Amino acid sequence: MEPIIQMKGIEKHFGSVIALAGVTVDFYPGECHCLLGDNGAGKSTFIKTMSGVHKPTHGEIMFEGKPMQFDDPRDSIAAGIATVYQDLAMIPLMSVSRNFFMGNEPIKKIAGLRFFDHEHANEVTMREMRNMGINLRGPDQAVGTLSGGERQTVAIARAVHFGAKVLILDEPTSALGVRQTANVLATVDKVRKQGISVVFITHNVRHAMAVGDRFTVLNRGKTYGTAMKGEISPEELQDMMAGGQELATLEGSLGGTV
Amino acid sequence: MTDTSSTDERVKEMSGLRRAMIRPELGGMVGVVAVFTFFLLFAFDSGMFNMQGVMNWTTVSAQFMIIAVGACLLMIAGEFDLSVGSMIGFAGMMIAIFGVVLGWPMWIAILITFAICIAFGALNGYIVVKTGLPSFIVTLATLFILRGFTIFIPQTVESKTIIGGIREAAEGDWLAPLFGGKVGGPIFQWLGDNGWISTFTRGNLEGQPVIDGIPMLIIWAIALVIFGHIVLTRTRFGNWIFAAGGDAQAARYAGVPVDAVKIKMFMFTAFCATVFAVCQVMEFGSAGADRGLLKEFEAIIAVVIGGALLTGGYGSVIGAALGALIFGVVQQGLFFANVESSLFRVFLGVILLLAVILNTYIRRLITGER
Structure with a gap:
């Protein structure tokens, strides 16, 4: 199996402090x-x-072989x-669905203007949360009402939904x-x-x-x-x-x- | 983890009514009902609720609304602008300088004033995001700088602090009526002719209705509230405003351009202040160096009464508009009710305190804060 990321001899210096002195991991x-x-x-x-x-001071990052x-x-x-x-x-003050799509908001066009597609966002959020075993009262429930573990799970589900490979x-x-x-x-x-x-x-x-x-x-x-x-x-x-x-x-x- | 069908037994079921009621605007709605009940009981016969009275407090409320919309979006984005009041004075003075002293066409004076003021807003925002200083301090500096210029410039060029003649200079201009005009005149005339609203019975205005149109100020206020509400709740940018104020670092990690969002909100606040200023100088026909004093606090108070969180990330434009309405109704209502005007501050303080306590309670219900 090919590694997806190879970190080769990564060094990172902050001024005179050497935080990483050559780390190699696949x-x-x-x-x-x-x-x-x-x-x-x-x-x-x-x-x-x-x-x-x-940015590493020295060393190379290979992603999918490149x-x-x-x-x-x-x-x-x-x-x-x-x-x-x-x-x-x-963000605890925001709803689960707003958090889930933060930075990746779905857009629907009405009369040429770009609006946040709340219906799509709510539907996807509820589905993804069910798949992860979290029962929401509704997509507009604030993240602040979730437990710490549920918040981590929402964040993981979000990353996976938006196509994370790593x-x-x-x-x-x-x-x-x-x-x-x-x-x-x-x-x-x-x-x-x-x-x-x-x-x-x-x-x-x-x-x-x-x-x-x-x-x-x-x-x-x-x-x-x-x-x-x-x-x-x-x-x-x-x-x-x-x-x-x-x-x-x-x-x-x-x-x-x- | 395995059982996905059952609901969490520790989350209480909420009834539909309760869910519909518990919104950021609830505090503002309760406040509006409370102040109207109060004044209907104690000032009903004072003329506060006839045509002129309604127009009076609506206009005052609309003024508060215009600056509250800007302050609201900026506060939700996590920042303050204390320079709003000075910006109002400064913008009015710029109109007078360009349009009256320099004699440029009024529309050029208005457009240049907008450009200068929005640029100041952008500068406020740029300094805040680049230095990481609290916007409270940065805009406090702008408050003094702009107020200083607003007094210095007319004194230097005209040797006075009030410049008049703006209405005359705006005569026949195409852009000025957008701020100083009135709409719906014929409708009110028709209502008056049919006896549905009162008309003047004496003098040279005889036969004309007591209300000759809706000031553009009110149209601007309504338009800005609708615009602000839609941007905040129905667009991608609105989500970024919430995110920038809720947790700037988390928003950045999620790819939200936090700095750009904040700078744009400072520019929008400056835009709202300038709209206020242009409407005001068109109405008064003059610009004064002391205009807009303390408006920044009035805007912030309206926004906080409307349910926004001072530290950002939470709030509602509709709430801010209701806050402005409460502010306007109380200020003018006490006048109609013949209450000693100094008591206005007592009322304001009490309302502010009650609103913040109620809003904090509502917010905790919604967000699960402890």
């Missing part, structure tokens, strides 16, 4: 690739490079790379309860089965193990390597994320509960 369609790393490991910088927010230059987020969105940010996925999820489960996390993970599973490449950023090993096909650990701007599902145990991942040594000592004193 992402495959229909797979959930978990990027793990502790705070400050470079996860956010890395995905922002993929989604066109940052070298790609993303000058701003719109370029990567147009190419089919959608990013769902943890807090910035949805879906980047930035810590989608870190602020959620147990049940909501399960819902989001189930959504990730559905999306992966549609042949979309999912990039799942997390620092929770258990969430990663639940849906991941491949695992890459970032530490201090570098990759610790990539492992396939079944090749690595949760404990090993945990140790790699924390840089091994220190956490092992800490864990001893905490009785292996971390």
Whole structure:
């Protein structure tokens, strides 16, 4: 299978700070690739490079086998790379249907004037929400009335609906309860089965193990390597994320509960 | 996740009536009913509800509406414009300078004034989006700058702060009647001739109806409210206005050109202020350096009474129009009811407070905020 995105030797420097010191990862369609790393490991910088927010200082991005230059987020969105940010996925004051079509509003022409096609938007929103297992009171229900997990699910459904080939999820489960996390993970599973490449950023090993096909650990701007599902145990991942040594000592004193 | 047919047992069913009632405009509607009930009870015989009285408070309300529409869309887009009042004074003065002092044709004076004022609006917006400073501060600076020019320019060129002769200068102009004219004159004449509305019984206006037409100011107000409402609720751009004010960063990630939306809203606010100013100078026949004082706050108050959220992302043009109507009816109604005029501020403060409390409650019902 050909990778859909290849990140080759990506380096990103902010002034004198080296945020990424040569990261190489391949992402495959229909797979959930978990990027793990502790705070400050470079996860956010890395995905922002993929989604066109940052330009890499060195290194190459290959998209569907061709070298790609993303000058701003719109370029990567147009190419089919959608990013769902943890807090910035949805606008709570707006209705689900207005959120769903934000930036992609359907248009119908009346007397040559371009109007927002609310009927089409409402219909599609209700259908997509049902498919994702969310029951709305109506398409005009405000996103603020949804739970955190449902908001993430709406954002994922939106990205898929608008033809994302690569879906980047930035810590989608870190602020959620147990049940909501399960819902989001189930959504990730559905999306992966549609042949979309999912990039799942997390620092929770258990969430990663639940849906991941491949695992890459970032530490201090570098990759610790990539492992396939079944090749690595949760404990090993945990140790790699924390840089091994220190956490092992800490864990001893905490009785292996971390 | 697996069971998609059942509804969430924690979401209460809402009755159709309740759903129809709970809208952003509800606070404004309640307020309108309240103030009309109040004045029908206490000022019915004062002449407030005869033809002239109705025309009086309708005109005042229409003035508030024109600037409230601009302020409303801008507030929903997440920004303020405190320079509206100064812009009104400045625009009126520019008309007088170009049309009277320089003696240019009135239509050129009007068009150039619109261009200058909209350019100032664009500059406000550009500075706000490029510097990331609060629009409150940026437009506060514009408030002083424009007011300063409005006093300085006529003093320098004419040695006075009021320039008259605008009505004479606008005589026979093709564009000026669009702001200063009246429509429906023959209809009112016909109504008067048939005795359905009162006519003057003495003097040189004998036989003419007491209302000789609907001022263009009112037509502008209605047109702007309809335009603003349709743009906000029925277009792609309207969705971008909500998104820009709701969460600018989330909107940007979704591909909404937030900066362009905000700049356009600043320009539209300036446009509304200029419409107000041109109607006003055409009516008064003069431009004064102190015109439009405190109008920015009156616009913001009308918008807030109408249910818009001060921090952006939520609101309604219809609500803002109702807010303007409440404002106009209360201001003129107290005059008709012979209430000491200083009490107007007390009324205004009470209404503002009640409206904001009610609106906050309604908004929480709709958006699930806590």
